[in-house]
Amino acid sequence: xxxxxxxxxxxxxxxxxxxxxxxxxxxxxxVDLGKLEQKSADFAAVNPLRRTPALELDSGEIxxxxxxxxxxxxxxxxxxxxxxxxALERARVExxxxxxxxxxxxxxxxxxxxxxxxxREMEQPQIAQWAEVNKPRAVDFARFLDAELALRxxxxxxxxxxxxxxxxxxxxxxxxxxxxxxxxxxxxxxWRAEVSSRPSAAA
Amino acid sequence: xxxxxxxxxxxxxxxxxxxxxxxxxxxxxxVDLGKLEQKSADFAAVNPLRRTPALELDSGEIxxxxxxxxxxxxxxxxxxxxxxxxALERARVExxxxxxxxxxxxxxxxxxxxxxxxxREMEQPQIAQWAEVNKPRAVDFARFLDAELALRxxxxxxxxxxxxxxxxxxxxxxxxxxxxxxxxxxxxxxWRAEVSSRPSAAA
Numbered sequence: 001x002x003x004x005x006x007x008x009x010x011x012x013x014x015x016x017x018x019x020x021x022x023x024x025x026x027x028x029x030x031v032d033l034g035k036l037e038q039k040s041a042d043f044a045a046v047n048p049l050r051r052t053p054a055l056e057l058d059s060g061e062i063x064x065x066x067x068x069x070x071x072x073x074x075x076x077x078x079x080x081x082x083x084x085x086x087a088l089e090r091a092r093v094e095x096x097x098x099x100x101x102x103x104x105x106x107x108x109x110x111x112x113x114x115x116x117x118x119x120r121e122m123e124q125p126q127i128a129q130w131a132e133v134n135k136p137r138a139v140d141f142a143r144f145l146d147a148e149l150a151l152r153x154x155x156x157x158x159x160x161x162x163x164x165x166x167x168x169x170x171x172x173x174x175x176x177x178x179x180x181x182x183x184x185x186x187x188x189x190x191w192r193a194e195v196s197s198r199p200s201a202a203a
Numbered sequence: 204x205x206x207x208x209x210x211x212x213x214x215x216x217x218x219x220x221x222x223x224x225x226x227x228x229x230x231x232x233x234v235d236l237g238k239l240e241q242k243s244a245d246f247a248a249v250n251p252l253r254r255t256p257a258l259e260l261d262s263g264e265i266x267x268x269x270x271x272x273x274x275x276x277x278x279x280x281x282x283x284x285x286x287x288x289x290a291l292e293r294a295r296v297e298x299x300x301x302x303x304x305x306x307x308x309x310x311x312x313x314x315x316x317x318x319x320x321x322x323r324e325m326e327q328p329q330i331a332q333w334a335e336v337n338k339p340r341a342v343d344f345a346r347f348l349d350a351e352l353a354l355r356x357x358x359x360x361x362x363x364x365x366x367x368x369x370x371x372x373x374x375x376x377x378x379x380x381x382x383x384x385x386x387x388x389x390x391x392x393x394w395r396a397e398v399s400s401r402p403s404a405a406a
Contacts (some may be wrong), residue, residue, distance in 0.1 A: 048347065049302065057291075068297035073288035086277035088260075094271035099252065130333045144251065 020200035
């Protein structure tokens, strides 16, 4: 297998963190989004939707979508479980993963794509108002998470899961999106410091 | 268990279709989005994020997010498998489900929310340009699906899966979003007619 990976972008980072938590390492091919390498004909043959990451299996089949790749590795390497360990826990993890994706990760990436000068070619047209509308939505969700994180150590419960990976990738991507989380979100800050100190956060 | 459900909206429809495919019926509580019932204090106690659907378990615990609810029922009622039946197939289904959600369902809901008069209160501010940008994106993805559906009967392979449910809910929601799919997408039209004729499509 090999992984088509890109530095800096939050989705490939989710897969790298996931693999690091599983203790799995893979050969990688770097696709430089800054040089629009994902738009090349070569990469279109890998993923016609022209996004990273992508996983090439030994059969030659390509799997795309970060969470699909993570889910595949969860089945190959079940320990430690990062999607939950029974039916109800897996449902809770999926709920939190999706809440984080739809109401935190998405607003942050919209704010970034529609405001950052580096995205001028990739996101056409950039709509400044859409970027601005999304910034307070991300902060509102961080406030909601802050209240939840007063009740438990990790986003979906007592164990670190993919929901924490998605939330950390999003929270760190808030910086280039020019979104600032208020200092009073102390539970959110405690959670963020803890997950940031895991070796996988540097993957 | 009971399901907090809303007519017309595409996410609750995904859960109803999924349950119908599984042959499961549940008591439901109707939450009228047209009357903004999801914004009421009563419903905020069910889902603080004020969205439907939501599943109340016998323990009183609430599960939200359509796909988390579907995944829970997949574990309770494994047949027929709607998320795939082995590790690789489950990864493929997840890949297609996410491609459809992110590049078809999302543009269609953005176009609807940012253009439809019925959303004036719920989506503030409505950004007409953002609605317009999303319409051709949904059509582009339908064109991509059309080419894929020349190769196989269903979106993720030879079997009907949750990816088909998500894509049908999105395709039908294109109508109030004022998105029209070109007639030349004959494979897409064949697939759509087939999945629309399943009894679950009327659930």
